[in-house]
Amino acid sequence: MNESMIQFSYDGLCLRFDKENLRYSILSGTTAWKTEETFSPFFRLRSCEEPVYFKDAEVQKHELVKSGVGEGIRSSYRDFVLSKSAGSESGKEETLSFSFETFVWIEYSTKQVYFEWIPFTEAPENAIEQVFFPGPFSFQKERNDWYTILPKEQGILIPNTWDVSFKQDGFNGRFGTASAYLPVFGQVKEGEGYLAESLTPWNMGYEAVHEAGTNKTAVQFRIEPSLGQMEYRRIMRYIFFSDCDYNSILKCYRELAREEGKLKTLKEKEVSTPSVKRLIGASFVHKGIKTCVQPDSEFFDQDAPDKNNRLVPFRKRAEEMRAFKADGVEKLYLHLDGWGDAGYDNKHPDVGPACVEAGGWEGMRELSKTMEELGYLFGIHDQYRDFYKKAESYDDDLACKSADGSIFTHARWAGGPQAYLCTSQAQYYVRRNFERLLGEGVHLDAAYLDVFTCNEGDECANPRHKMRRRDSYEYRNACFRYLLSKNILPSSEEVNDWAVPWLVFCHYAPYDFMLREPGSPKYGIPIPMFNLVYHDCLIIPWMMEKLPEEDYMLYALLNGGAPYLVRDPAYMGIDGAFTPEEEMPWKTHLERVRAVSDFHEKVGEVELVRHEILDEKGYRQRSSFANGYTVEVDFKEGRYQISSIK
Numbered sequence: 001m002n003e004s005m006i007q008f009s010y011d012g013l014c015l016r017f018d019k020e021n022l023r024y025s026i027l028s029g030t031t032a033w034k035t036e037e038t039f040s041p042f043f044r045l046r047s048c049e050e051p052v053y054f055k056d057a058e059v060q061k062h063e064l065v066k067s068g069v070g071e072g073i074r075s076s077y078r079d080f081v082l083s084k085s086a087g088s089e090s091g092k093e094e095t096l097s098f099s100f101e102t103f104v105w106i107e108y109s110t111k112q113v114y115f116e117w118i119p120f121t122e123a124p125e126n127a128i129e130q131v132f133f134p135g136p137f138s139f140q141k142e143r144n145d146w147y148t149i150l151p152k153e154q155g156i157l158i159p160n161t162w163d164v165s166f167k168q169d170g171f172n173g174r175f176g177t178a179s180a181y182l183p184v185f186g187q188v189k190e191g192e193g194y195l196a197e198s199l200t201p202w203n204m205g206y207e208a209v210h211e212a213g214t215n216k217t218a219v220q221f222r223i224e225p226s227l228g229q230m231e232y233r234r235i236m237r238y239i240f241f242s243d244c245d246y247n248s249i250l251k252c253y254r255e256l257a258r259e260e261g262k263l264k265t266l267k268e269k270e271v272s273t274p275s276v277k278r279l280i281g282a283s284f285v286h287k288g289i290k291t292c293v294q295p296d297s298e299f300f301d302q303d304a305p306d307k308n309n310r311l312v313p314f315r316k317r318a319e320e321m322r323a324f325k326a327d328g329v330e331k332l333y334l335h336l337d338g339w340g341d342a343g344y345d346n347k348h349p350d351v352g353p354a355c356v357e358a359g360g361w362e363g364m365r366e367l368s369k370t371m372e373e374l375g376y377l378f379g380i381h382d383q384y385r386d387f388y389k390k391a392e393s394y395d396d397d398l399a400c401k402s403a404d405g406s407i408f409t410h411a412r413w414a415g416g417p418q419a420y421l422c423t424s425q426a427q428y429y430v431r432r433n434f435e436r437l438l439g440e441g442v443h444l445d446a447a448y449l450d451v452f453t454c455n456e457g458d459e460c461a462n463p464r465h466k467m468r469r470r471d472s473y474e475y476r477n478a479c480f481r482y483l484l485s486k487n488i489l490p491s492s493e494e495v496n497d498w499a500v501p502w503l504v505f506c507h508y509a510p511y512d513f514m515l516r517e518p519g520s521p522k523y524g525i526p527i528p529m530f531n532l533v534y535h536d537c538l539i540i541p542w543m544m545e546k547l548p549e550e551d552y553m554l555y556a557l558l559n560g561g562a563p564y565l566v567r568d569p570a571y572m573g574i575d576g577a578f579t580p581e582e583e584m585p586w587k588t589h590l591e592r593v594r595a596v597s598d599f600h601e602k603v604g605e606v607e608l609v610r611h612e613i614l615d616e617k618g619y620r621q622r623s624s625f626a627n628g629y630t631v632e633v634d635f636k637e638g639r640y641q642i643s644s645i646k
Contacts, residue, residue, distance in 0.1 A: 006064060006073050010106050013240070015113070017073045017104065019062050022055050024104060024134055026113060028240035031192040036218065039135040041102075045082075046129045052080050054102075054133075058095065065105070072105020072114070098123040100230070102133065113238040117223060119230040126403055128230055131223035132207075137194075139187055140216035144616060146189045148217040148524075149246045150208055151182040153494070153512040154559070155529025156522075157246060157613070158210050158217050164521045166210040166217075169512070171456065173208065173222065175201035176473060178454040181509065181530045182497050185219050186249045192242055195249045196221070197256070199235040201497075202457060202470040210523075226468050227461050228403030247610050250532040257497070257533060264501040265536045266605045273484055275445060276504055278377055281601030282331040283565035283593050284541040285324070286507075287317060288381075289336065290355045291570060292343030294390070294416035299571065309343075311355075314363030318370040325374050327590060329565065331597065333377040335448055335491075335507070337570055339364060342390075344570050346415035348383040349429040350391040352436055361440045368443040379446030379491070380437075384429055384479060385455065386413065387421035398425050400460040400467075414570070420458050423475040424465040430479045434486065446489035448507065452476045453492035453499050473498045495530060495538055505539035505562075511555065515574075519549045525618030528559050528611055535560060535608035536626075543567065544592060546584060554633040556596045557640050558611075558623050560603040563596035565589075599642060603629050 007016040014027035023035035042051040057077035065074045078099040103116040115134045139146065139160070146160040152173075158166060171179035175198055183201035185208070187193060196219075198204045203226045208219040223234050241248055257263045270276045293300045293308040301307045317336070324332055338344030339358075340351035354364040371378035387399055389409075399407050399419035411417045421429070430449075437444060457472030467475070480490040480502035490502065495509040508514075511526040531540070542556035544564050556563055584592075607626040614620035619636040628645040 006062060008064060008071060010071065010108065011111060013106055013111055013113070015073065015104065015106060017062070017075075019060075020055075022075075026238070026240065028192070028194075029242055031189075031240075031242070033137045033194065033240070035135045036138045041131075041133045041135055043131040044129045045096075045127055047127070052082065052096070056080055065103070069109065070105045070107040070114075072103055075102045076120075077101070096123060096127070097121065098128075104134070111240075113240070115236040115238065117234045119232070122229050122231075126225075126228040128225050131230070131234075132220060133223065134221070134236070136218040136220040137187065139189070139218060140214070141189070142215040143190070145191070146217075147187070147246075148208065148210070148219055149186045149188075149249070149527065149529060150206070150219065150524070151180045151184060151529055152523075153178055153181065153515070154509055154531065155181075155527045156512065156524035157527045157618075158208075158524035160210075160215045160217055162210065162524055163212050164523055165212045166208055166523045168208070172205060174205035174224075174456050176469070176496055176498055177456045178494055180206065181495055182253065182533065184253055186246065187217070187219070188245060188249070191244060192240075193244045193246075193249055194241065195237075195239045195252055197237045197239075197253065199237055200233070202226070202468065202473065204234060227459055227466070231468075246527065246529075247532065250529060254533045257500075262497060262500050263534070263537060266504075266539070267536075269504060273487060273489065273504070275377075275487065275489060278331070278445075279333060279489070279505060279539050279562070280604040281562070281597050282333045282377065283324075283329055283563055283597055284333050284335065285566045286335045286337070286564065287320070287566060287568045288312065288338040288344055288570060289314065289317070289358045290338040290340075290343035291414065292346055293414045294346070296411055296416040297414050298410075298412045299414055311357055314355075314359040314367045318367045321367075321370055321374055321376060324565070325376075327586075329590075329593075330375070332374075332565065333379065333446065334371060335379050335381065335446075336367075337381045339380055343414065344381070345383065345386070345413040347388050347391045348386050348415070349421060349426075349433065350393050351382060351433060354440070354442075361442070365441050371445075372443055377445040377489075379444060379448060379489070381448045381450060382430075382433065383450040384426040385420055385423070385451050385458070386415070387419045388415040389417045389419070390415060393429075394419075397462065397464065398422055400458045401462040402459075403461045405461070422460040422462065422465050422467055423458055423472040424460070424467050426475055427478045427482060430482055434483070434488070438486070444488050446491060446504075447483050448491045448493075449476075449479055449483075451493050452479070453496045453503065453506065454494040477502050495534070495540065497534075500534055500537050503538060505541070508542065509538075509540045510543065514543060514552065514555075518547045525613060526555070527613070527618075527621075528608060528623070531559050531608050532611060536606055539604060542596070544589070544596070546592075550635050551638050553592050553596060554635055554638070554640055557599055557631050557642070558621055558633050560600065560606075560608060560623065560625060560631075561596070562600045562604070563593045565593050599629075599631070603627065 025034040059078040171177040291310040457469035460467040483490040622632040
């Protein structure tokens with residue numbers, strides 16, 4: 001045996017570690033999963049682009065360790081020599097005083113493999129930018145049945161032979177964001193596969209690379225600091241499978257989510273909040289009252305001033321609801337934007353009072369009363385992350401402060417310059433605003449807290465309310481729980497694993513290509529990763545546009561989701577708000593909406609048990625639900641077929 005190699009075996013698993021290059025290999029049955037030969041674990045410093053490799057530590061130690069629950073390989077690293085290119089300020093070699101351990105071990109009871117990265121002493125504050133460990137497995141072969149699944153939005157599957165290069169979004173694979181609804185990824189090669197899960201996802205993400213024509217996909221974990229320090233142990237879990245596909249992998253994660261208490265179904269949520277049931281089979285309507293784009297907003301159009309402002313009275317929206325009823329729409333949910341006096345995306349969190357020009361509190365009460373009379377559900381848009389400087393309660397001391405003392409600001413949205421409200425304060429503003437709404441006699445069935453489930457958790461270094469990213473997610477959940485306590489159904493922009501127990505529905509949870517220009521190339525085959533885990537836990541409305549390229553209605557059916565009857569966006573050209581090239585007769589649109597609503601009525605509360613890709617490019621797909629319903633779609637031909645096996 002190679003003297004540089006440490007290895008041990010347990011019940012069909014063999015773990016090998018090369019002390020020279022610090023690469024791991026895991027033999028699961030007869031299948032080997034090996035760290036890429038060109039990879040060596042490393043971290044990056046903010047002061048330099050050049051990586052610092054674990055193997056460059058002046059002091060290293062590697063040992064085999066056993067306990068009552070498992071065994072593994074513990075490695076320690078201390079003191080790293082930095083050349084000028086690696087961040088030395090003097091131009092001479094310097095030593096970075098920094099120490100950490102890695103611990104890679106097999107748990108006896110489950111045969112799960114854990115990779116732990118454990119800081120012991122900190123580097124200077126803000127020195128460490130990223131850590132890459134344990135690295136990607138070698139995954140290169142010209143075969144369609146070698147594929148990678150990534151949790152980007154709803155989910156994508158990338159065959160090694162896929163002819164489009166993968167591109168990450170602005171969140172760059174960070175868990176807890178639109179880049180990763182789930183803290184997992186996986187790979188399968190000829191029926192052998194693994195699930196990789198971050199058990200500490202708050203300051204972690206994934207990095208994936210697929211270049212068209214290479215027949216190769218690489219995916220790995222990325223570890224980031226919290227408030228400028230590495231602070232705590234990061235844990236990654238790998239589970240290996242034989243005779244599997246992506247369904248097997250995701251159903252395994254569903255059971256892990258159940259074990260961790262995250263799998264709370266809609267039927268369970270109905271026990272405490274019966275109105276959840278009223279959303280099953282409902283059509284979704286997204287409309288607004290007032291838009292007012294400030295001159296210092298990036299969205300302000302100087303060449304077309306009329307586009308910057310819009311006002312629709314509350315009574316007009318009530319008339320529209322009556323018209324929907326007359327058209328035979330029996331179940332409907334109205335999401336109302338811009339109901340506050342300042343208009344959409346203005347002055348948050350000081351959103352009230354109800355827009356005076358549109359009818360004020362009386363007009364809003366009448367709209368809510370109309371919704372009750374029609375048997376419809378009524379909800380409002382609200383926002384507790386964006387902290388607008390024009391808000392009366394704006395205070396630098398309540399804004400998120402970075403570890404270096406700075407306050408991040410921008411002016412992208414309609415309300416102009418803003419910071420981010422420290423999430424530790426959000427629940428107080430939620431309570432203030434909703435107590436006022438309810439006190440004014442406005443009946444609310446639901447509320448939408450914008451961006452909470454698509455943006456990363458925030459961090460705040462202000463010692464008066466210091467907050468880590470994990471804390472931020474908990475504070476957001478506290479806001480959802482408050483709404484539930486008032487029998488108000490909570491929703492947010494998208495979905496995320498951390499919010500599942502408390503969220504009832506969302507604005508959307510689309511495939512990533514739906515948020516790009518129609519006709520944009522797909523980075524892989526769209527698959528319902530999130531829904532294979534959580535379909536029966538959340539209600540997801542879907543876009544219904546029929547574009548020249550494809551029919552989005554088919555994705556709504558395939559995912560057993562609810563339909564958008566009307567989706568009137570506040571901002572055009574982003575977030576999937578693109579004008580279709582062809583208009584559809586209203587009667588035809590209603591028929592399509594009813595078809596999706598009817599199917600959602602049948603499957604909205606049951607598990608999506610299996611999804612299948614029926615051809616090489618994913619044009620034909622099939623979903624099967626726990627109550628015997630199946631739907632098969634053909635995206636190329638624009639057809640679908642629903643069947644039931646009783």
